[in-house]
Amino acid sequence: MKSKANKGGSRWNPARWWTARSRPDEEDKPLEALRFVVLDTETTGLDPERDRMLSIGAVRVHGGRILVKEALELYLQQEHFNRKSVPIHGILREGTHPRIAEAEALRLLTDYTGDSLIVGHHINFDKAILQRGLYRQGMQPLRNTCLDTGLLYQNTLLKTPLLRKKEFYSLDDLARRFDLPRTDRHTALGDAYLTAMALLHILDLLKGKGIHTRKQLLKAGRVG
Amino acid sequence: MSNLISERVADFLRRYPPFEELTALDLERLSLEVEIMYKEKGGYVFREGEDTHPHFYVVNKGAVDLRRTETGEMVDICDEGDIFGLRPLMAGDQYRLEARAREESILYAIPIESFRPYVTTYEEVGNFLIESFASNTRNPYSKEHAGVLVSGEAVAAKRAPARFSELLPVIPTKRIVSCNPETPVWEVAALMTEKNVGSVLILKEGLPVGIITDKDLRNQVVVGRHPISAPASEVMTHPVLTYPQRLTITQAQLAMMKHDISHLCLTEDGTPDSPVTGILTKYDLMLALGNNPEVLMRAIKRTRKIKSLKPLRGQIAHLLQGYLEHNLPMSIVMKIITELNDACVKRVIALSLKKEGPAPVGFAWLSMGSQGRGEQLLQTDQDNALVFEPVAAQKLEATRSYFLNLAERVTRGLRSIGFEYCPADMMASNPEWCLSLDAWKEKVGGWIQNPGADQVLLSSIFFDYNLTYGKSEPVRELSEFIFEQVGEHPAFCGHLASGALQNPSPTGFFRQFLVEQDGKHKDFFDIKKRALMPLTDAARVLILSHRIKGINGTAERFEKLAELEPNNRELFLSCSYATKALLKFRTKQGLRHGDSGRFIALDGLSKEEKVKLKRTFKTIKEVQELLAIRFKIATFPI
Numbered sequence: 035m036k037s038k039a040n041k042g043g044s045r046w047n048p049a050r051w052w053t054a055r056s057r058p059d060e061e062d063k064p065l066e067a068l069r070f071v072v073l074d075t076e077t078t079g080l081d082p083e084r085d086r087m088l089s090i091g092a093v094r095v096h097g098g099r100i101l102v103k104e105a106l107e108l109y110l111q112q113e114h115f116n117r118k119s120v121p122i123h124g125i126l127r128e129g130t131h132p133r134i135a136e137a138e139a140l141r142l143l144t145d146y147t148g149d150s151l152i153v154g155h156h157i158n159f160d161k162a163i164l165q166r167g168l169y170r171q172g173m174q175p176l177r178n179t180c181l182d183t184g185l186l187y188q189n190t191l192l193k194t195p196l197l198r199k200k201e202f203y204s205l206d207d208l209a210r211r212f213d214l215p216r217t218d219r220h221t222a223l224g225d226a227y228l229t230a231m232a233l234l235h236i237l238d239l240l241k242g243k244g245i246h247t248r249k250q251l252l253k254a255g256r257v258g
Numbered sequence: 259m260s261n262l263i264s265e266r267v268a269d270f271l272r273r274y275p276p277f278e279e280l281t282a283l284d285l286e287r288l289s290l291e292v293e294i295m296y297k298e299k300g301g302y303v304f305r306e307g308e309d310t311h312p313h314f315y316v317v318n319k320g321a322v323d324l325r326r327t328e329t330g331e332m333v334d335i336c337d338e339g340d341i342f343g344l345r346p347l348m349a350g351d352q353y354r355l356e357a358r359a360r361e362e363s364i365l366y367a368i369p370i371e372s373f374r375p376y377v378t379t380y381e382e383v384g385n386f387l388i389e390s391f392a393s394n395t396r397n398p399y400s401k402e403h404a405g406v407l408v409s410g411e412a413v414a415a416k417r418a419p420a421r422f423s424e425l426l427p428v429i430p431t432k433r434i435v436s437c438n439p440e441t442p443v444w445e446v447a448a449l450m451t452e453k454n455v456g457s458v459l460i461l462k463e464g465l466p467v468g469i470i471t472d473k474d475l476r477n478q479v480v481v482g483r484h485p486i487s488a489p490a491s492e493v494m495t496h497p498v499l500t501y502p503q504r505l506t507i508t509q510a511q512l513a514m515m516k517h518d519i520s521h522l523c524l525t526e527d528g529t530p531d532s533p534v535t536g537i538l539t540k541y542d543l544m545l546a547l548g549n550n551p552e553v554l555m556r557a558i559k560r561t562r563k564i565k566s567l568k569p570l571r572g573q574i575a576h577l578l579q580g581y582l583e584h585n586l587p588m589s590i591v592m593k594i595i596t597e598l599n600d601a602c603v604k605r606v607i608a609l610s611l612k613k614e615g616p617a618p619v620g621f622a623w624l625s626m627g628s629q630g631r632g633e634q635l636l637q638t639d640q641d642n643a644l645v646f647e648p649v650a651a652q653k654l655e656a657t658r659s660y661f662l663n664l665a666e667r668v669t670r671g672l673r674s675i676g677f678e679y680c681p682a683d684m685m686a687s688n689p690e691w692c693l694s695l696d697a698w699k700e701k702v703g704g705w706i707q708n709p710g711a712d713q714v715l716l717s718s719i720f721f722d723y724n725l726t727y728g729k730s731e732p733v734r735e736l737s738e739f740i741f742e743q744v745g746e747h748p749a750f751c752g753h754l755a756s757g758a759l760q761n762p763s764p765t766g767f768f769r770q771f772l773v774e775q776d777g778k779h780k781d782f783f784d785i786k787k788r789a790l791m792p793l794t795d796a797a798r799v800l801i802l803s804h805r806i807k808g809i810n811g812t813a814e815r816f817e818k819l820a821e822l823e824p825n826n827r828e829l830f831l832s833c834s835y836a837t838k839a840l841l842k843f844r845t846k847q848g849l850r851h852g853d854s855g856r857f858i859a860l861d862g863l864s865k866e867e868k869v870k871l872k873r874t875f876k877t878i879k880e881v882q883e884l885l886a887i888r889f890k891i892a893t894f895p896i
Contacts, residue, residue, distance in 0.1 A: 099294060100263075100293065100294040102261070103290045105263050194682050210670070217266070218266070223262040235296060241778070
């Protein structure tokens with residue numbers, strides 16, 4: 035998987051990344067200049083300790099655009115298998131997609147994300163299950179800053195006592211709000227794409243709330 | 259190699275020319291190269307004179323305006339599936355137009371380098387491009403306009419509709435077909451056939467003395483009363499009814515109706531003693547009347563798809579613009595536009611009902627806020643609620659979920675035709691605003707009995723409700739309940755009044771405009787919050803304290819108040835006037851900038867406009883003082 039981050043020779047490196055982040059010009063970077071990787075994982079269940087990833091989908095958002103060619107779609111070989119999740123994800127143990135080992139998938143993913151901001155809908159779960167996988171494979175944990183579209187969306191809402199905000203906005207809520215097609219729900223890349231589209235809408239709404247820089251964005255939607 | 263996203267891109271592109279010509283494999287390859295972008299309303303895709311991008315664009319969702327920057331002249335509106343920004347790339351030129359998102363849009367950016375090979379390998383693609391470019395150049399509007407690429411008919415269909423025109427001067431046929439009184443009738447008939455007209459004027463020394471129409475030929479000649487060799491003077495209708503050339507369409511219609519004629523002869527000064535300047539026929543009028551409220555109303559009622567209401571809404575906006583330009587009385591304008599907007603909402607509900615199946619019990623769809631008051635002229639947010647008739651406890655859940663589904667469908671439909679979602683989620687699709695009559699009574703009763711700040715705010719939005727669709731009984735019952743409750747809890751009006759005084763003042767100590775301090779609209783004047791809301795709120799509490807039902811409009815409420823309180827007549831009438839003036843001001847601003855008109859850039863206003871605005875502020879202050887005294891609100895600084 036070739037990515038722009040790799041061209042600069044900046045394969046993800048925590049040390050480099052920390053120094054980059056602390057630079058003040060980095061903090062003030064406008065939203066348009068930020069690199070996002072929007073990702074979603076499909077898993078065998080909701081327990082990061084016990085459950086495993088079935089597939090990972092990710093898209094790159096840069097300069098307000100989603101680059102179709104650079105979408106990442108990985109299907110993982112399964113040892114652990116939870117029959118109950120099949121009806122939701124439609125991923126069978128022996129699917130038609132070529133499958134790769136978890137270690138390989140995680141390596142491809144960390145290469146792909148580089149030092150981008152990682153975005154996801156309720157990303158805490160995806161992050162937990164990814165970290166668990168990285169740990170299992172004896173790899174470095176993800177150190178990227180993570181943003182949650184659920185949290186970011188909360189910040190776009192009107193601040194008024196009249197609006198009873200939900201505690202939890204689902205991806206379907208966002209899709210309805212932004213009128214996005216839900217054809218590929220519950221596939222990793224489909225959800226990642228839907229989340230990326232939602233992110234583009236949200237970023238615009240946030241600008242209306244006076245959020246223009248990386249620093250302000252992190253304040254609004256950073257998790258973990 | 260393709261991925262799920264590129265497959266979706268391909269699925270979309272496949273439906274439109276020229277992509278439909280590509281083989282599945284080529285389309286797959288091309289789709290992979292696409293970049294997907296989001297443009298906020300008003301966002302630029304490219305500007306006039308800018309160097310070309312490496313991409314051209316296809317509208318996936320939304321619409322994009324192509325304009326000339328200098329004149330603001332609209333060259334084309336591209337919507338779903340239309341391509342733009344391609345020709346300058348093919349020609350190696352700069353952009354000659356600006357492209358801005360007309361509404362929130364999603365675009366596919368396709369790299370020209372990936373597309374170019376197909377132009378030569380596929381004959382159909384090349385032909386399509388040549389044809390589109392050519393048909394565009396043929397179009398007088400987009401002569402030499404690079405950047406547009408849509409098929410010819412589409413351009414014609416999408417061109418802005420004719421403005422509202424009843425008050426526009428008529429455009430008569432300048433080409434006058436005439437003859438002498440001595441001309442034989444058969445020659446007159448031959449002339450009419452040759453020129454393909456329905457009437458001939460009979461001129462004597464340049465002045466109109468008579469007219470011969472098809473009808474005269476039938477009634478006078480064909481029935482045998484006169485031979486075909488008879489002179490025109492014997493057959494013609496005379497004297498000719500003449501009218502001045504500066505006639506409005508309405509006047510012309512009236513004249514035709516009054517005299518039961520279909521041709522009007524226009525002369526220089528309107529008398530038969532001055533030279534003829536033109537002929538106006540019924541057909542001319544019908545053409546001019548292509549855009550009037552009646553025609554629009556009929557069109558709205560005939561729509562079979564929610565989507566087809568969208569262009570009609572555009573026409574309503576044009577109508578509104580015309581009304582304002584011709585300074586029609588604001589109260590009439592509001593009524594007509596509200597009726598049309600209401601008809602659109604009704605249609606959306608009716609169409610949604612068809613899809614959702616018949617309602618289990620009777621219900622009423624309420625419009626709240628500005629729409630409920632009949633003051634929604636521009637496309638603003640939707641505020642609505644739903645009340646359904648009481649049902650047995652065991653059926654309540656099923657009934658509620660039916661209505662929530664219906665409301666969800668309706669609000670989505672409304673959004674798709676330009677009514678944005680309410681940012682505070684005050685919509686019938688919200689379970690809090692979709693209740694049975696009993697639940698509503700309980701809710702509203704709670705507001706009135708324990709009026710805190712939130713309850714007052716909620717009441718102020720909800721109490722302007724108006725029935726848009728459905729049964730009137732539950733609404734009437736709810737209204738009666740509210741009045742009963744307000745009567746029992748007199749303190750409520752006081753709270754409502756004090757709420758009305760919470761609005762920020764429009765001007766500061768030095769009588770300068772107060773502008774927004776931060777956010778998206780920093781340094782703009784918020785005409786809604788600072789000028790219109792104080793009036794609306796004052797009218798509501800005063801009318802409620804008088805227990806007057808059924809008047810929702812702010813201006814009408816003040817007029818009623820003027821009638822009820824002769825000693826405050828002056829003040830209330832000027833409030834009514836101020837309301838109308840401010841609404842008009844806001845609407846004009848909104849039309850000028852293509853938004854809700856709420857936030858006004860002060861440096862864009864003329865001195866006169868500023869003075870006009872400030873004049874209304876004095877009235878606002880006075881009515882607020884009246885509220886403070888009447889409802890004994892101590893905290894208001896008088």
